[in-house]
Amino acid sequence: MSKRHTASTITDDALDELYNNATEGWRRGDRWKERAEAAEAALGRAEQLATRWAVLRTHGGAATELRAALAEPKE
Numbered sequence: 001m002s003k004r005h006t007a008s009t010i011t012d013d014a015l016d017e018l019y020n021n022a023t024e025g026w027r028r029g030d031r032w033k034e035r036a037e038a039a040e041a042a043l044g045r046a047e048q049l050a051t052r053w054a055v056l057r058t059h060g061g062a063a064t065e066l067r068a069a070l071a072e073p074k075e
Contacts, residue, residue, distance in 0.1 A: 046070060
């Protein structure tokens, strides 16, 4: 466990370390958000594809299978 600094005892290096840690945490959060948004967009495209397939009689089975896979419970 690292030492807890106070306003009167923190050094420039320790403050820089805190800022770098916070910045990396924000970046990591941004990366996870981007991945989640990309996954949501892919899911939307898959749902649109299933809808288009359902219109075509020859692909009705594939659309049904895709919808079933998309409707499975989330982990």
